Amino acid sequence: MSETASPKLELGRVGDSTPRIDGVPKVTGEFAYSSDLQAAGMLWGHTVRSPHAHARIVSIDISEAVGMPGVHAVLTHEDVPGEKRYGLEFADQPVLAYERVRYYGEPVALVAAEHPEQARRAAGRIRVEYEPLEPVVDPERATEQDPLHPDRPTMSHGYRDDPRPNVVRSLLIRHGDPEADGEVTVSGVYEVGIQDQAFLGPESGLAVPDGEGGVDVYVATQWLHVDRDQVAPCLNLKPEQVRIHLAGVGGAFGGREDLSMQLHGALLALHTDRPVKIVYNREESFVGHIHRHPAKIWAEHRSTRDGKLVNVRVRILLDGGAYASSSTAVTSNAASFAVGPYAVDNALIESTCVYTNNPPCGAMRGFGAVQVCFAHEAQMDKLAEALDIDPIELRLLNALGPGGSLPTGQKITGTLPVADVIRRAAELDIPEQEELPRDPMRLPGGSGNTTRGEGVRRGVGFAVGFKNIGYSEGFDDYTAARVRLDADGSAEVHCAAAEVGQGVANVILQVARTELGSSDVVLAPHTTATVDSAGSASASRMTWMAAGAVRDACRAALEERQQNGGKAVDVERIYRHPRTTPLDPETGQITGERAHVAYACAAMRVVAEVDVELGLTRVVWIGTAQDVGKAVNPQAVTGQIEGGTAQGLGLALMEEIQTRDGLITNASFTDYLIPTTLDMPPVVSVLIEEAEPDAPYGVKGVGEPPTVVSTAAVVAALRAATGRELTRVPVKPDDIVGL
Amino acid sequence: MRIELQINGEAHEADVWEGESLLFALREQLGFPGSKNACEQGECGSCSVLLDGTLVCSCLVLAAQAEGHEVVTVEGLADDGRLHKVQEAFVAAGAVQCGFCTPGLVVAAADLLKRNVYPSDDDIREALSGNLCRCTGYAKIFDAVRMAAAAL
Ligand code: FES
Ligand code: FES
Numbered sequence A: 001m002s003e004t005a006s007p008k009l010e011l012g013r014v015g016d017s018t019p020r021i022d023g024v025p026k027v028t029g030e031f032a033y034s035s036d037l038q039a040a041g042m043l044w045g046h047t048v049r050s051p052h053a054h055a056r057i058v059s060i061d062i063s064e065a066v067g068m069p070g071v072h073a074v075l076t077h078e079d080v081p082g083e084k085r086y087g088l089e090f091a092d093q094p095v096l097a098y099e100r101v102r103y104y105g106e107p108v109a110l111v112a113a114e115h116p117e118q119a120r121r122a123a124g125r126i127r128v129e130y131e132p133l134e135p136v137v138d139p140e141r142a143t144e145q146d147p148l149h150p151d152r153p154t155m156s157h158g159y160r161d162d163p164r165p166n167v168v169r170s171l172l173i174r175h176g177d178p179e180a181d182g183e184v185t186v187s188g189v190y191e192v193g194i195q196d197q198a199f200l201g202p203e204s205g206l207a208v209p210d211g212e213g214g215v216d217v218y219v220a221t222q223w224l225h226v227d228r229d230q231v232a233p234c235l236n237l238k239p240e241q242v243r244i245h246l247a248g249v250g251g252a253f254g255g256r257e258d259l260s261m262q263l264h265g266a267l268l269a270l271h272t273d274r275p276v277k278i279v280y281n282r283e284e285s286f287v288g289h290i291h292r293h294p295a296k297i298w299a300e301h302r303s304t305r306d307g308k309l310v311n312v313r314v315r316i317l318l319d320g321g322a323y324a325s326s327s328t329a330v331t332s333n334a335a336s337f338a339v340g341p342y343a344v345d346n347a348l349i350e351s352t353c354v355y356t357n358n359p360p361c362g363a364m365r366g367f368g369a370v371q372v373c374f375a376h377e378a379q380m381d382k383l384a385e386a387l388d389i390d391p392i393e394l395r396l397l398n399a400l401g402p403g404g405s406l407p408t409g410q411k412i413t414g415t416l417p418v419a420d421v422i423r424r425a426a427e428l429d430i431p432e433q434e435e436l437p438r439d440p441m442r443l444p445g446g447s448g449n450t451t452r453g454e455g456v457r458r459g460v461g462f463a464v465g466f467k468n469i470g471y472s473e474g475f476d477d478y479t480a481a482r483v484r485l486d487a488d489g490s491a492e493v494h495c496a497a498a499e500v501g502q503g504v505a506n507v508i509l510q511v512a513r514t515e516l517g518s519s520d521v522v523l524a525p526h527t528t529a530t531v532d533s534a535g536s537a538s539a540s541r542m543t544w545m546a547a548g549a550v551r552d553a554c555r556a557a558l559e560e561r562q563q564n565g566g567k568a569v570d571v572e573r574i575y576r577h578p579r580t581t582p583l584d585p586e587t588g589q590i591t592g593e594r595a596h597v598a599y600a601c602a603a604m605r606v607v608a609e610v611d612v613e614l615g616l617t618r619v620v621w622i623g624t625a626q627d628v629g630k631a632v633n634p635q636a637v638t639g640q641i642e643g644g645t646a647q648g649l650g651l652a653l654m655e656e657i658q659t660r661d662g663l664i665t666n667a668s669f670t671d672y673l674i675p676t677t678l679d680m681p682p683v684v685s686v687l688i689e690e691a692e693p694d695a696p697y698g699v700k701g702v703g704e705p706p707t708v709v710s711t712a713a714v715v716a717a718l719r720a721a722t723g724r725e726l727t728r729v730p731v732k733p734d735d736i737v738g739l
Numbered sequence B: 001m002r003i004e005l006q007i008n009g010e011a012h013e014a015d016v017w018e019g020e021s022l023l024f025a026l027r028e029q030l031g032f033p034g035s036k037n038a039c040e041q042g043e044c045g046s047c048s049v050l051l052d053g054t055l056v057c058s059c060l061v062l063a064a065q066a067e068g069h070e071v072v073t074v075e076g077l078a079d080d081g082r083l084h085k086v087q088e089a090f091v092a093a094g095a096v097q098c099g100f101c102t103p104g105l106v107v108a109a110a111d112l113l114k115r116n117v118y119p120s121d122d123d124i125r126e127a128l129s130g131n132l133c134r135c136t137g138y139a140k141i142f143d144a145v146r147m148a149a150a151a152l
Helices: A023-028 A116-123 A224-235 A262-272 A282-288 A327-336 A369-387 A391-398 A418-427 A504-516 A542-563 A634-653 A705-722 A733-737 B022-029 B085-093 B102-115 B121-127 B139-151
Strands: A043-049 A055-061 A071-075 A107-113 A127-132 A167-175 A184-192 A204-209 A215-219 A242-246 A276-279 A295-303 A309-321 A346-355 A456-469 A478-485 A491-494 A521-523 A569-576 A598-611 A616-627 A683-688 B002-007 B010-015 B048-051 B054-057 B070-072
Touching: A023 B085, A023 B102, A043 A116, A043 A262, A043 A282, A055 A107, A071 A116, A071 A262, A107 A116, A107 A262, A167 A327, A184 A369, A204 A262, A215 A224, A215 A262, A224 A242, A224 A262, A262 A276, A295 A369, A309 A327, A309 A369, A327 A346, A327 A369, A327 A456, A369 A391, A369 A456, A369 A705, A391 A418, A391 A456, A418 A456, A418 A598, A418 A616, A418 A683, A456 A705, A478 A504, A478 A542, A491 A504, A491 A542, A504 A521, A504 A542, A542 A569, A598 A705, A616 A634, A616 A705, A616 A733, A634 A683, A634 A705, A634 B139, B010 B022, B022 B048, B048 B102, B054 B102, B085 B102, B085 B139, B102 B121, B102 B139, B121 B139
Parallel strands: A043 A276, A215 A242, A309 A346, A491 A521, A616 A683, B002 B070
Antiparallel strands: A043 A107, A055 A127, A071 A107, A167 A346, A184 A295, A204 A215, A204 A276, A295 A309, A456 A598, A478 A491, A478 A569, A598 A616, B002 B010, B048 B054, B048 B070
16 A cells, blocks of 8 residues: 555646546546436336337237336336437437337336346336337348338438438538549448447436426436437426436447437336436447447549549448437538548549448447548558559548548638648557567467467558548537636536546646636536536537637636626636538538538558468557647547547457347347457557647547547558458458458 | 445445345445446456455355455555555556446456566556456556556
């Protein structure tokens, strides 16, 4: 045990690597996550889920379950007092299934009981009679099959009117002359499996009735106010009767954008007039949230003989699963970034997302850009080989930058140092190859002790990618902050920005301390009860948006206090980033100045060793240069880069939700593997700080670019080591040995 | 059934259902929610505790099996309000993001450093390979363990 005091918790200012405000409670076990909550008289909720991917519900019989020991409530769709459907952007998802179920694990009924085991046992006595229906599982055939949503909930929202059944959204971008010919053409077809966010903290929360018909929900989420706005109408309550409070969040990565237990817990709590806790187990978590869209991408690159891109033609097919979630925005992001951070005068890009009976997909870190980066970077390497040009030179030759345009016609007006990140990543020294023989822990296969290294080949890969920061296409994106400044200079900041582990709580405090010139600042609990919306902790937007709102509120508070002679003040301010407008539904071109607000790019170099006889891999080293705007907290920024890189490495090498006829077959950490200490190499990060002109303090988002590029960069290293095309991720041992 | 056990040096008792895990009993009945429930299948290490001095996944131990035994949880690492060197290092190195893996990792890292005062990177890699972290990519966790080893 140590003799010294605990680490200093003085939070510094913008630009300082100050330790996390929640660091000490998290290392001592005191930090209260959403699964740690308790209340007097609390019941446990349990969700009964569909065992079918597609079926008609013939009948639901709860009579036996109701009488089971400890049971206080058994609810079905008939007990939903308000709207029967909800959704993040389109209300196409039943609170509890009625008439039919559209995916494996869809919620059908709820139970509340004294002990979780009693709730589980009662759930087993609910008799649901299903008539199985043919599931729509092949996204390439979905547009010819019967519609899963005959009312077409996503159509007539300003998107292209696509009459084919099961289209969530389709988008066509026509740029320049889409038929333009080049001197050299390379083409390829690429596939990406379904990735899971696999945050460690399971979906969970506590719903507490307020005794006056309203409810408080304490939950791990990414956007408190949008939860409230989905929950209240289904409960037939006014928004202010539903208060959503942030409980400790065990990671998010997009997987907590949609509702999980919020509505179900609130329904049970209001029905029983008791607090109700719901905690998913890992298997339920795998079916209880949306995933990264699996994709198939057809790409054709045409260039001049000296390597200048002439025309890029890409077709993207995304499987959205049973409900829309944020699929329409993912569809558009995939299209916007399909070419990669390269300048090209002509392009034809078609991006389509379909409804199927596969697991529902939505937001995950990288949001459409991950899938296309895997394809465009494979294509750039292929083109370099066809032209016999150094792949890094080819990328530099075509690098997009300020003044250039996207295929949507939008000019890059802010910073986008693509050439710089490429050069800086390419310059990093890579480690020498380690001699053989060596400790098996440092060979592909590791402690499995499968080889002495005879079949081991080394490869070096490279990739560059980019992505938008903030919400796009006309979304009214804002963040509110409220500052209570006392006469003695102490301050309390309210902001509903969700601290999901990324460190936004520190950002808020560092900004407030910078603006107020005082360290006597505390952060009030994140809740819908005391402050307007912060928007979502997603799209790499939260640092930028929270920094803008807190800065503005602090400055307004100082000014107001000066005007009123130094008395305490309480001000709220709303911050908006530059306004965007939708894309033209027919041409995919911008309709105003911008459809996206800003971008961030990253380049990555990966050294991998592959045992070409056994198909096993070991990533040895990763180096990356990332465009971060201004790093508010450099330690937190490198943490985002390392963690984001690991998730991309996971998709490259091991992570995939497997399904059979729409049923998930690997819903556990035994069968769905994520990177461990044995899989992750050291990561060298170079931060390129170029202030973004429209952003507070010049910040950019940093969470997503590493995930966007790392899948592509890792697979590039495997290709270099094996000489194989490796067109699908995750790459399997069979793909490496060529079975 | 009623069980009695030592937790972090103090005697505790609880009424548990016979199928309940030690993890569930610690978190829900005994007031020690620090150990985490990321998988409850022995795959993630977030529930790691010391049972009679041996590192175990408390989700795989029945509460009834802990009857009469001694458990040390993450809540028992700090001494009189002073953080354990491993806890200090996790905060200082930036090894904590969402922190859901952290209780299990600090217990496992403290256990490693008790057995091995100068662990190599390969030792750290192997010792912590049963603890999943989804946020950090592990780089800063390695930094923290090295930092704690140097400080102990
Ligand atoms: S919760 Fe025990 S190992 Fe995961
Ligand atoms: S810090 Fe989130 S899982 Fe490790």
